[in-house]
Amino acid sequence: MPDVLDASPYDALLLLSFGGPEGPDDVVPFLENVTRGRGIPTERLKEVGQHYFLFGGVSPINDQNRALLDALREDFAEHGLDLPVYWGNRNWAPYLTDTLRDLVRDGRRRVLVLATSAYASYSGCRQYRENLADAVAALREEGLEPPAIDKLRHYFNHPGFVEPMTEGVLRSLADLPEELRDGAHLAFTTHSIPTAAADTSGPPEAHGDGGAYVRQHLDVAQVIADAVRERTGVDHPWQLVYQSRSGAPHIPWLEPDICDHLEERHAAGAPAVVMAPIGFVSDHMEVLYDLDTEAEAKAGELGLPVRRSATVGADPRFAAAVRDLVLERAAAERGRPVTPCALGALGPSHHLCPVNCCPARAPRPAAAGADSPYA
Incomplete structure:
Protein backbone atom coordinates (compact mmCIF):
# COMPACT_ATOMS: atom_id res chain seq x y z
CA MET A 1 0.00 0.00 0.00
CA PHE A 156 -2.78 -4.99 26.54
CA ASN A 157 -3.36 -7.77 23.99
CA HIS A 158 -1.23 -6.51 21.12
CA PRO A 159 1.36 -9.16 20.13
CA GLY A 160 4.19 -6.63 20.52
CA PHE A 161 3.22 -6.17 24.16
CA VAL A 162 2.41 -9.79 25.00
CA GLU A 163 5.29 -11.57 23.28
CA PRO A 164 8.12 -9.89 25.25
CA MET A 165 6.31 -10.72 28.49
CA THR A 166 5.90 -14.34 27.39
CA GLU A 167 9.61 -14.60 26.70
CA GLY A 168 10.30 -13.04 30.09
CA VAL A 169 8.31 -15.79 31.80
CA LEU A 170 10.13 -18.45 29.80
CA ARG A 171 13.51 -16.97 30.77
CA SER A 172 12.49 -16.88 34.43
CA LEU A 173 11.38 -20.51 34.33
CA ALA A 174 14.65 -21.49 32.67
CA ASP A 175 16.54 -19.70 35.45
CA LEU A 176 14.99 -21.93 38.11
CA PRO A 177 16.77 -25.13 39.15
CA GLU A 178 15.71 -27.92 36.82
CA GLU A 179 14.12 -29.96 39.59
CA LEU A 180 11.78 -27.03 40.46
CA ARG A 181 11.02 -25.76 36.98
CA ASP A 182 8.12 -27.93 35.86
CA GLY A 183 6.20 -27.51 39.11
CA ALA A 184 6.60 -23.72 39.29
CA HIS A 185 3.47 -21.63 39.66
CA LEU A 186 2.97 -18.43 37.65
CA ALA A 187 1.77 -15.36 39.55
CA PHE A 188 0.65 -12.71 37.07
CA THR A 189 0.71 -9.41 38.95
CA THR A 190 -0.88 -6.03 38.41
CA HIS A 191 -1.70 -2.92 40.41
CA SER A 192 -4.52 -3.41 42.88
CA ILE A 193 -7.31 -0.86 42.61
CA PRO A 194 -10.52 -0.40 44.62
CA THR A 195 -13.06 -3.05 43.70
CA ALA A 196 -15.58 -0.30 43.00
CA ALA A 197 -13.23 1.19 40.40
CA ALA A 198 -12.57 -2.23 38.88
CA ASP A 199 -16.28 -2.98 38.63
CA THR A 200 -16.89 0.16 36.54
CA SER A 201 -13.78 -0.10 34.39
CA GLY A 202 -14.13 -0.15 30.63
CA PRO A 203 -17.25 0.72 28.63
CA PRO A 204 -20.62 0.30 30.39
CA GLU A 205 -21.32 -3.04 28.74
CA ALA A 206 -18.12 -4.39 30.33
CA HIS A 207 -19.07 -3.27 33.83
CA GLY A 208 -19.67 -5.96 36.44
CA ASP A 209 -17.51 -7.94 38.84
CA GLY A 210 -13.99 -6.74 38.11
CA GLY A 211 -15.06 -4.92 34.96
CA ALA A 212 -12.79 -4.68 31.95
CA TYR A 213 -9.74 -4.24 34.19
CA VAL A 214 -9.83 -7.74 35.62
CA ARG A 215 -11.16 -9.31 32.41
CA GLN A 216 -8.33 -7.87 30.31
CA HIS A 217 -5.62 -9.01 32.73
CA LEU A 218 -7.09 -12.51 32.93
CA ASP A 219 -7.14 -12.69 29.14
CA VAL A 220 -3.48 -11.69 28.84
CA ALA A 221 -2.49 -14.11 31.61
CA GLN A 222 -4.28 -16.94 29.78
CA VAL A 223 -2.55 -16.08 26.50
CA ILE A 224 0.87 -16.13 28.17
CA ALA A 225 0.17 -19.32 30.11
CA ASP A 226 -1.01 -21.01 26.90
CA ALA A 227 2.10 -19.87 25.04
CA VAL A 228 4.34 -21.16 27.84
CA ARG A 229 2.60 -24.53 27.69
CA GLU A 230 2.97 -24.70 23.91
CA ARG A 231 6.70 -23.90 24.06
CA THR A 232 7.66 -26.02 27.06
CA GLY A 233 5.10 -28.81 27.08
CA VAL A 234 4.33 -28.00 30.73
CA ASP A 235 0.96 -26.71 31.92
CA HIS A 236 1.93 -24.42 34.80
CA PRO A 237 -0.80 -23.47 37.29
CA TRP A 238 -1.34 -19.72 37.39
CA GLN A 239 -3.30 -16.98 39.11
CA LEU A 240 -3.86 -13.24 38.71
CA VAL A 241 -2.70 -11.47 41.88
CA TYR A 242 -2.27 -7.86 42.94
CA GLN A 243 0.30 -5.51 44.40
CA SER A 244 0.90 -1.87 45.37
CA ARG A 245 -2.29 -1.27 47.33
CA SER A 246 -2.30 2.28 48.70
CA GLY A 247 -5.86 2.99 49.90
CA ALA A 248 -7.56 3.20 53.27
CA PRO A 249 -7.88 -0.24 54.92
CA HIS A 250 -11.69 -0.07 55.17
CA ILE A 251 -12.11 0.27 51.39
CA PRO A 252 -12.15 -3.07 49.50
CA TRP A 253 -9.36 -3.44 46.93
CA LEU A 254 -8.62 -6.25 44.51
CA GLU A 255 -7.00 -9.29 46.15
CA PRO A 256 -5.02 -11.46 46.79
CA ASP A 257 -1.90 -9.45 47.45
CA ILE A 258 1.28 -10.97 46.02
CA CYS A 259 2.83 -11.54 49.47
CA ASP A 260 -0.30 -13.29 50.73
CA HIS A 261 -0.31 -15.35 47.55
CA LEU A 262 3.29 -16.45 48.10
CA GLU A 263 2.35 -17.63 51.59
CA GLU A 264 -0.60 -19.57 50.17
CA ARG A 265 1.50 -21.18 47.43
CA HIS A 266 4.18 -22.15 49.94
CA ALA A 267 1.60 -23.67 52.29
CA ALA A 268 0.13 -25.61 49.35
CA GLY A 269 3.53 -27.09 48.54
CA ALA A 270 4.46 -25.13 45.41
CA PRO A 271 8.16 -25.70 44.69
CA ALA A 272 8.70 -22.23 43.14
CA VAL A 273 6.87 -19.17 41.81
CA VAL A 274 7.53 -16.94 38.82
CA MET A 275 6.16 -13.43 39.35
CA ALA A 276 5.17 -11.86 36.03
CA PRO A 277 4.22 -8.15 36.28
CA ILE A 278 1.90 -8.06 33.27
CA GLY A 279 0.13 -4.92 34.51
CA PHE A 280 3.18 -2.69 34.11
CA VAL A 281 4.93 -1.35 31.02
CA SER A 282 8.35 -0.94 32.66
CA ASP A 283 10.37 -1.91 35.73
CA HIS A 284 9.49 1.25 37.64
CA MET A 285 9.38 1.79 41.39
CA GLU A 286 6.32 -0.32 42.16
CA VAL A 287 7.97 -3.28 40.44
CA LEU A 288 11.36 -2.71 42.07
CA TYR A 289 9.95 -2.21 45.55
CA ASP A 290 6.77 -4.27 45.76
CA LEU A 291 8.14 -7.29 43.89
CA ASP A 292 11.94 -7.13 43.93
CA THR A 293 12.09 -5.92 47.54
CA GLU A 294 8.96 -6.82 49.54
CA ALA A 295 7.79 -9.92 47.70
CA GLU A 296 11.30 -11.35 47.40
CA ALA A 297 11.85 -10.72 51.11
CA LYS A 298 8.62 -12.58 51.88
CA ALA A 299 9.72 -15.47 49.65
CA GLY A 300 13.06 -15.51 51.45
CA GLU A 301 11.31 -15.79 54.81
CA LEU A 302 9.29 -18.70 53.47
CA GLY A 303 12.21 -20.41 51.80
CA LEU A 304 10.24 -20.30 48.55
CA PRO A 305 12.33 -19.93 45.37
CA VAL A 306 10.98 -17.08 43.20
CA ARG A 307 11.93 -15.38 39.99
CA ARG A 308 10.57 -12.11 38.62
CA SER A 309 10.16 -11.81 34.88
CA ALA A 310 10.86 -8.60 33.00
CA THR A 311 8.37 -6.03 31.83
CA VAL A 312 8.23 -4.88 28.21
CA GLY A 313 10.15 -1.62 28.70
CA ARG A 334 -8.70 8.56 6.99
CA GLY A 335 -11.55 6.13 6.45
CA ARG A 336 -9.33 3.26 5.31
CA PRO A 337 -10.16 -0.34 6.32
CA VAL A 338 -7.95 -1.68 9.11
CA THR A 339 -7.48 -5.07 10.75
CA PRO A 340 -6.27 -4.41 14.30
CA CYS A 341 -3.82 -6.88 15.84
CA ALA A 342 -4.98 -8.52 19.06
CA LEU A 343 -4.37 -11.82 20.83
CA GLY A 344 -6.71 -13.64 23.17
CA ALA A 345 -10.48 -13.80 23.40
CA LEU A 346 -11.39 -10.13 23.85
CA GLY A 347 -10.32 -8.67 20.53
CA PRO A 348 -9.02 -5.13 19.96
CA SER A 349 -10.15 -2.35 22.24
CA HIS A 350 -12.13 0.70 21.13
CA HIS A 351 -10.44 3.66 19.46
CA LEU A 352 -12.63 6.19 21.25
CA CYS A 353 -13.52 5.86 24.93
CA PRO A 354 -17.33 5.85 25.10
CA VAL A 355 -19.50 7.81 27.51
CA ASN A 356 -19.36 6.39 31.07
CA CYS A 357 -16.18 4.45 30.32
CA CYS A 358 -14.15 4.12 33.56
CA PRO A 359 -16.18 6.89 35.25
CA ALA A 360 -14.78 9.08 37.99
CA ARG A 361 -16.54 9.41 41.34
CA ALA A 362 -16.75 13.17 40.75
CA PRO A 363 -17.23 13.93 37.03
CA ARG A 364 -14.49 16.00 35.43
CA PRO A 365 -13.80 16.97 31.82
CA ALA A 366 -11.70 14.40 29.96
CA ALA A 367 -10.08 14.79 26.56
CA ALA A 368 -9.87 12.21 23.76
CA GLY A 369 -13.19 10.50 24.39
CA ALA A 370 -16.78 10.49 23.19
CA ASP A 371 -17.70 12.67 26.17
CA SER A 372 -14.87 15.15 25.66
CA PRO A 373 -15.79 18.84 25.58
CA TYR A 374 -12.83 19.36 23.24
CA ALA A 375 -13.26 18.49 19.58
Whole structure:
Protein backbone atom coordinates (compact mmCIF):
# COMPACT_ATOMS: atom_id res chain seq x y z
CA MET A 1 0.00 0.00 0.00
CA PRO A 2 1.48 3.36 -0.94
CA ASP A 3 0.39 4.99 2.33
CA VAL A 4 1.41 2.16 4.65
CA LEU A 5 3.61 4.53 6.65
CA ASP A 6 1.27 7.48 6.40
CA ALA A 7 0.50 8.88 9.86
CA SER A 8 -1.78 11.64 8.57
CA PRO A 9 -3.88 13.31 9.85
CA TYR A 10 -1.51 13.16 12.84
CA ASP A 11 1.64 15.24 13.02
CA ALA A 12 3.05 14.13 16.41
CA LEU A 13 2.98 11.34 18.99
CA LEU A 14 2.94 12.22 22.69
CA LEU A 15 4.29 9.69 25.17
CA LEU A 16 2.26 10.37 28.32
CA SER A 17 3.47 8.84 31.57
CA PHE A 18 3.14 9.08 35.33
CA GLY A 19 6.50 10.64 36.13
CA GLY A 20 8.71 10.14 39.14
CA PRO A 21 11.30 11.87 41.35
CA GLU A 22 14.90 12.06 40.19
CA GLY A 23 16.54 12.85 43.52
CA PRO A 24 15.83 12.92 47.28
CA ASP A 25 14.66 16.53 47.20
CA ASP A 26 12.06 15.63 44.58
CA VAL A 27 10.28 12.89 46.55
CA VAL A 28 7.91 14.92 48.72
CA PRO A 29 7.05 17.50 45.99
CA PHE A 30 6.37 14.60 43.63
CA LEU A 31 4.08 12.90 46.14
CA GLU A 32 2.34 16.24 46.74
CA ASN A 33 1.59 16.33 43.02
CA VAL A 34 0.28 12.76 43.06
CA THR A 35 -1.96 13.32 46.10
CA ARG A 36 -3.02 16.91 45.41
CA GLY A 37 -6.42 17.72 46.85
CA ARG A 38 -6.39 14.92 49.42
CA GLY A 39 -4.95 16.99 52.28
CA ILE A 40 -2.22 14.49 53.21
CA PRO A 41 0.30 16.01 55.69
CA THR A 42 3.95 16.36 54.65
CA GLU A 43 5.10 14.02 57.41
CA ARG A 44 2.83 11.32 56.09
CA LEU A 45 4.18 11.86 52.58
CA LYS A 46 7.71 11.40 53.92
CA GLU A 47 6.63 8.06 55.36
CA VAL A 48 5.01 7.04 52.08
CA GLY A 49 8.15 8.07 50.23
CA GLN A 50 10.46 5.75 52.14
CA HIS A 51 10.60 3.24 49.32
CA TYR A 52 11.89 6.01 47.03
CA PHE A 53 14.55 6.97 49.57
CA LEU A 54 15.73 3.34 49.61
CA PHE A 55 16.71 3.91 45.96
CA GLY A 56 18.37 7.28 46.51
CA GLY A 57 15.13 9.20 45.92
CA VAL A 58 15.20 8.27 42.26
CA SER A 59 12.38 6.52 40.44
CA PRO A 60 13.59 4.58 37.42
CA ILE A 61 10.51 5.52 35.40
CA ASN A 62 11.92 8.66 33.80
CA ASP A 63 15.03 6.89 32.51
CA GLN A 64 12.82 4.07 31.27
CA ASN A 65 10.69 6.59 29.40
CA ARG A 66 13.81 8.10 27.87
CA ALA A 67 14.79 4.63 26.68
CA LEU A 68 11.32 4.10 25.23
CA LEU A 69 11.49 7.48 23.49
CA ASP A 70 14.80 6.47 21.90
CA ALA A 71 13.34 3.11 20.84
CA LEU A 72 10.27 4.72 19.28
CA ARG A 73 12.29 7.34 17.42
CA GLU A 74 14.73 4.70 16.17
CA ASP A 75 11.93 2.41 15.02
CA PHE A 76 10.05 5.22 13.27
CA ALA A 77 13.22 6.40 11.52
CA GLU A 78 14.21 2.90 10.41
CA HIS A 79 10.78 2.32 8.88
CA GLY A 80 10.37 5.71 7.28
CA LEU A 81 7.60 6.95 9.58
CA ASP A 82 8.02 10.71 9.74
CA LEU A 83 6.35 11.43 13.07
CA PRO A 84 8.05 13.38 15.88
CA VAL A 85 7.72 11.93 19.37
CA TYR A 86 7.27 14.14 22.44
CA TRP A 87 7.16 13.22 26.13
CA GLY A 88 5.12 14.63 29.01
CA ASN A 89 4.33 13.44 32.54
CA ARG A 90 1.31 13.79 34.77
CA ASN A 91 3.21 14.31 38.03
CA TRP A 92 6.79 15.37 37.33
CA ALA A 93 8.99 17.09 34.77
CA PRO A 94 8.65 17.17 31.85
CA TYR A 95 5.11 18.17 32.80
CA LEU A 96 2.28 17.47 30.40
CA THR A 97 1.16 21.10 30.15
CA ASP A 98 4.69 22.22 29.28
CA THR A 99 4.97 19.55 26.61
CA LEU A 100 1.58 20.46 25.15
CA ARG A 101 2.78 24.07 25.01
CA ASP A 102 5.87 22.89 23.09
CA LEU A 103 3.61 21.05 20.64
CA VAL A 104 1.65 24.25 20.00
CA ARG A 105 4.80 26.30 19.50
CA ASP A 106 6.13 23.68 17.09
CA GLY A 107 2.97 24.01 15.02
CA ARG A 108 1.54 20.56 15.75
CA ARG A 109 -2.18 20.48 15.09
CA ARG A 110 -3.28 16.89 15.67
CA VAL A 111 -1.61 14.64 18.20
CA LEU A 112 -1.85 10.96 19.10
CA VAL A 113 -1.22 10.01 22.72
CA LEU A 114 0.46 6.83 23.94
CA ALA A 115 -0.20 6.36 27.67
CA THR A 116 2.17 4.09 29.59
CA SER A 117 -0.80 2.11 30.88
CA ALA A 118 -2.08 -0.77 28.79
CA TYR A 119 -5.41 -1.57 30.44
CA ALA A 120 -8.80 0.03 31.05
CA SER A 121 -9.39 1.66 34.44
CA TYR A 122 -10.00 5.09 35.87
CA SER A 123 -6.38 5.51 37.02
CA GLY A 124 -4.98 3.84 33.91
CA CYS A 125 -7.00 5.67 31.27
CA ARG A 126 -9.61 8.24 32.23
CA GLN A 127 -7.34 10.02 34.71
CA TYR A 128 -4.81 10.46 31.91
CA ARG A 129 -7.60 11.89 29.80
CA GLU A 130 -8.60 14.25 32.61
CA ASN A 131 -5.00 15.47 32.84
CA LEU A 132 -5.02 16.08 29.10
CA ALA A 133 -8.21 18.12 29.48
CA ASP A 134 -6.62 20.13 32.30
CA ALA A 135 -3.59 20.87 30.11
CA VAL A 136 -5.81 21.91 27.19
CA ALA A 137 -7.75 24.25 29.47
CA ALA A 138 -4.54 25.76 30.86
CA LEU A 139 -3.22 26.55 27.38
CA ARG A 140 -6.50 28.09 26.33
CA GLU A 141 -6.34 30.35 29.38
CA GLU A 142 -2.95 31.46 28.08
CA GLY A 143 -4.50 32.34 24.73
CA LEU A 144 -2.98 29.34 22.91
CA GLU A 145 -4.97 27.00 20.70
CA PRO A 146 -4.05 23.41 21.63
CA PRO A 147 -3.88 20.67 19.02
CA ALA A 148 -6.67 18.13 18.63
CA ILE A 149 -5.84 15.09 20.73
CA ASP A 150 -6.64 11.41 20.24
CA LYS A 151 -5.48 8.52 22.43
CA LEU A 152 -4.22 5.20 21.11
CA ARG A 153 -6.38 2.22 22.04
CA HIS A 154 -5.53 -0.08 24.93
CA TYR A 155 -2.71 -2.34 23.80
CA PHE A 156 -2.78 -4.99 26.54
CA ASN A 157 -3.36 -7.77 23.99
CA HIS A 158 -1.23 -6.51 21.12
CA PRO A 159 1.36 -9.16 20.13
CA GLY A 160 4.19 -6.63 20.52
CA PHE A 161 3.22 -6.17 24.16
CA VAL A 162 2.41 -9.79 25.00
CA GLU A 163 5.29 -11.57 23.28
CA PRO A 164 8.12 -9.89 25.25
CA MET A 165 6.31 -10.72 28.49
CA THR A 166 5.90 -14.34 27.39
CA GLU A 167 9.61 -14.60 26.70
CA GLY A 168 10.30 -13.04 30.09
CA VAL A 169 8.31 -15.79 31.80
CA LEU A 170 10.13 -18.45 29.80
CA ARG A 171 13.51 -16.97 30.77
CA SER A 172 12.49 -16.88 34.43
CA LEU A 173 11.38 -20.51 34.33
CA ALA A 174 14.65 -21.49 32.67
CA ASP A 175 16.54 -19.70 35.45
CA LEU A 176 14.99 -21.93 38.11
CA PRO A 177 16.77 -25.13 39.15
CA GLU A 178 15.71 -27.92 36.82
CA GLU A 179 14.12 -29.96 39.59
CA LEU A 180 11.78 -27.03 40.46
CA ARG A 181 11.02 -25.76 36.98
CA ASP A 182 8.12 -27.93 35.86
CA GLY A 183 6.20 -27.51 39.11
CA ALA A 184 6.60 -23.72 39.29
CA HIS A 185 3.47 -21.63 39.66
CA LEU A 186 2.97 -18.43 37.65
CA ALA A 187 1.77 -15.36 39.55
CA PHE A 188 0.65 -12.71 37.07
CA THR A 189 0.71 -9.41 38.95
CA THR A 190 -0.88 -6.03 38.41
CA HIS A 191 -1.70 -2.92 40.41
CA SER A 192 -4.52 -3.41 42.88
CA ILE A 193 -7.31 -0.86 42.61
CA PRO A 194 -10.52 -0.40 44.62
CA THR A 195 -13.06 -3.05 43.70
CA ALA A 196 -15.58 -0.30 43.00
CA ALA A 197 -13.23 1.19 40.40
CA ALA A 198 -12.57 -2.23 38.88
CA ASP A 199 -16.28 -2.98 38.63
CA THR A 200 -16.89 0.16 36.54
CA SER A 201 -13.78 -0.10 34.39
CA GLY A 202 -14.13 -0.15 30.63
CA PRO A 203 -17.25 0.72 28.63
CA PRO A 204 -20.62 0.30 30.39
CA GLU A 205 -21.32 -3.04 28.74
CA ALA A 206 -18.12 -4.39 30.33
CA HIS A 207 -19.07 -3.27 33.83
CA GLY A 208 -19.67 -5.96 36.44
CA ASP A 209 -17.51 -7.94 38.84
CA GLY A 210 -13.99 -6.74 38.11
CA GLY A 211 -15.06 -4.92 34.96
CA ALA A 212 -12.79 -4.68 31.95
CA TYR A 213 -9.74 -4.24 34.19
CA VAL A 214 -9.83 -7.74 35.62
CA ARG A 215 -11.16 -9.31 32.41
CA GLN A 216 -8.33 -7.87 30.31
CA HIS A 217 -5.62 -9.01 32.73
CA LEU A 218 -7.09 -12.51 32.93
CA ASP A 219 -7.14 -12.69 29.14
CA VAL A 220 -3.48 -11.69 28.84
CA ALA A 221 -2.49 -14.11 31.61
CA GLN A 222 -4.28 -16.94 29.78
CA VAL A 223 -2.55 -16.08 26.50
CA ILE A 224 0.87 -16.13 28.17
CA ALA A 225 0.17 -19.32 30.11
CA ASP A 226 -1.01 -21.01 26.90
CA ALA A 227 2.10 -19.87 25.04
CA VAL A 228 4.34 -21.16 27.84
CA ARG A 229 2.60 -24.53 27.69
CA GLU A 230 2.97 -24.70 23.91
CA ARG A 231 6.70 -23.90 24.06
CA THR A 232 7.66 -26.02 27.06
CA GLY A 233 5.10 -28.81 27.08
CA VAL A 234 4.33 -28.00 30.73
CA ASP A 235 0.96 -26.71 31.92
CA HIS A 236 1.93 -24.42 34.80
CA PRO A 237 -0.80 -23.47 37.29
CA TRP A 238 -1.34 -19.72 37.39
CA GLN A 239 -3.30 -16.98 39.11
CA LEU A 240 -3.86 -13.24 38.71
CA VAL A 241 -2.70 -11.47 41.88
CA TYR A 242 -2.27 -7.86 42.94
CA GLN A 243 0.30 -5.51 44.40
CA SER A 244 0.90 -1.87 45.37
CA ARG A 245 -2.29 -1.27 47.33
CA SER A 246 -2.30 2.28 48.70
CA GLY A 247 -5.86 2.99 49.90
CA ALA A 248 -7.56 3.20 53.27
CA PRO A 249 -7.88 -0.24 54.92
CA HIS A 250 -11.69 -0.07 55.17
CA ILE A 251 -12.11 0.27 51.39
CA PRO A 252 -12.15 -3.07 49.50
CA TRP A 253 -9.36 -3.44 46.93
CA LEU A 254 -8.62 -6.25 44.51
CA GLU A 255 -7.00 -9.29 46.15
CA PRO A 256 -5.02 -11.46 46.79
CA ASP A 257 -1.90 -9.45 47.45
CA ILE A 258 1.28 -10.97 46.02
CA CYS A 259 2.83 -11.54 49.47
CA ASP A 260 -0.30 -13.29 50.73
CA HIS A 261 -0.31 -15.35 47.55
CA LEU A 262 3.29 -16.45 48.10
CA GLU A 263 2.35 -17.63 51.59
CA GLU A 264 -0.60 -19.57 50.17
CA ARG A 265 1.50 -21.18 47.43
CA HIS A 266 4.18 -22.15 49.94
CA ALA A 267 1.60 -23.67 52.29
CA ALA A 268 0.13 -25.61 49.35
CA GLY A 269 3.53 -27.09 48.54
CA ALA A 270 4.46 -25.13 45.41
CA PRO A 271 8.16 -25.70 44.69
CA ALA A 272 8.70 -22.23 43.14
CA VAL A 273 6.87 -19.17 41.81
CA VAL A 274 7.53 -16.94 38.82
CA MET A 275 6.16 -13.43 39.35
CA ALA A 276 5.17 -11.86 36.03
CA PRO A 277 4.22 -8.15 36.28
CA ILE A 278 1.90 -8.06 33.27
CA GLY A 279 0.13 -4.92 34.51
CA PHE A 280 3.18 -2.69 34.11
CA VAL A 281 4.93 -1.35 31.02
CA SER A 282 8.35 -0.94 32.66
CA ASP A 283 10.37 -1.91 35.73
CA HIS A 284 9.49 1.25 37.64
CA MET A 285 9.38 1.79 41.39
CA GLU A 286 6.32 -0.32 42.16
CA VAL A 287 7.97 -3.28 40.44
CA LEU A 288 11.36 -2.71 42.07
CA TYR A 289 9.95 -2.21 45.55
CA ASP A 290 6.77 -4.27 45.76
CA LEU A 291 8.14 -7.29 43.89
CA ASP A 292 11.94 -7.13 43.93
CA THR A 293 12.09 -5.92 47.54
CA GLU A 294 8.96 -6.82 49.54
CA ALA A 295 7.79 -9.92 47.70
CA GLU A 296 11.30 -11.35 47.40
CA ALA A 297 11.85 -10.72 51.11
CA LYS A 298 8.62 -12.58 51.88
CA ALA A 299 9.72 -15.47 49.65
CA GLY A 300 13.06 -15.51 51.45
CA GLU A 301 11.31 -15.79 54.81
CA LEU A 302 9.29 -18.70 53.47
CA GLY A 303 12.21 -20.41 51.80
CA LEU A 304 10.24 -20.30 48.55
CA PRO A 305 12.33 -19.93 45.37
CA VAL A 306 10.98 -17.08 43.20
CA ARG A 307 11.93 -15.38 39.99
CA ARG A 308 10.57 -12.11 38.62
CA SER A 309 10.16 -11.81 34.88
CA ALA A 310 10.86 -8.60 33.00
CA THR A 311 8.37 -6.03 31.83
CA VAL A 312 8.23 -4.88 28.21
CA GLY A 313 10.15 -1.62 28.70
CA ALA A 314 11.83 -0.42 25.54
CA ASP A 315 11.76 -3.79 23.77
CA PRO A 316 11.96 -3.24 19.99
CA ARG A 317 8.81 -5.35 19.56
CA PHE A 318 6.90 -2.92 21.74
CA ALA A 319 8.22 0.03 19.73
CA ALA A 320 7.07 -1.77 16.58
CA ALA A 321 3.67 -2.34 18.19
CA VAL A 322 3.34 1.39 18.84
CA ARG A 323 4.15 2.07 15.20
CA ASP A 324 1.46 -0.42 14.22
CA LEU A 325 -1.06 1.24 16.55
CA VAL A 326 -0.25 4.67 15.14
CA LEU A 327 -0.69 3.54 11.54
CA GLU A 328 -3.86 1.64 12.42
CA ARG A 329 -5.45 4.68 14.05
CA ALA A 330 -4.29 7.03 11.29
CA ALA A 331 -5.74 4.78 8.58
CA ALA A 332 -9.03 4.53 10.47
CA GLU A 333 -9.20 8.32 10.75
CA ARG A 334 -8.70 8.56 6.99
CA GLY A 335 -11.55 6.13 6.45
CA ARG A 336 -9.33 3.26 5.31
CA PRO A 337 -10.16 -0.34 6.32
CA VAL A 338 -7.95 -1.68 9.11
CA THR A 339 -7.48 -5.07 10.75
CA PRO A 340 -6.27 -4.41 14.30
CA CYS A 341 -3.82 -6.88 15.84
CA ALA A 342 -4.98 -8.52 19.06
CA LEU A 343 -4.37 -11.82 20.83
CA GLY A 344 -6.71 -13.64 23.17
CA ALA A 345 -10.48 -13.80 23.40
CA LEU A 346 -11.39 -10.13 23.85
CA GLY A 347 -10.32 -8.67 20.53
CA PRO A 348 -9.02 -5.13 19.96
CA SER A 349 -10.15 -2.35 22.24
CA HIS A 350 -12.13 0.70 21.13
CA HIS A 351 -10.44 3.66 19.46
CA LEU A 352 -12.63 6.19 21.25
CA CYS A 353 -13.52 5.86 24.93
CA PRO A 354 -17.33 5.85 25.10
CA VAL A 355 -19.50 7.81 27.51
CA ASN A 356 -19.36 6.39 31.07
CA CYS A 357 -16.18 4.45 30.32
CA CYS A 358 -14.15 4.12 33.56
CA PRO A 359 -16.18 6.89 35.25
CA ALA A 360 -14.78 9.08 37.99
CA ARG A 361 -16.54 9.41 41.34
CA ALA A 362 -16.75 13.17 40.75
CA PRO A 363 -17.23 13.93 37.03
CA ARG A 364 -14.49 16.00 35.43
CA PRO A 365 -13.80 16.97 31.82
CA ALA A 366 -11.70 14.40 29.96
CA ALA A 367 -10.08 14.79 26.56
CA ALA A 368 -9.87 12.21 23.76
CA GLY A 369 -13.19 10.50 24.39
CA ALA A 370 -16.78 10.49 23.19
CA ASP A 371 -17.70 12.67 26.17
CA SER A 372 -14.87 15.15 25.66
CA PRO A 373 -15.79 18.84 25.58
CA TYR A 374 -12.83 19.36 23.24
CA ALA A 375 -13.26 18.49 19.58
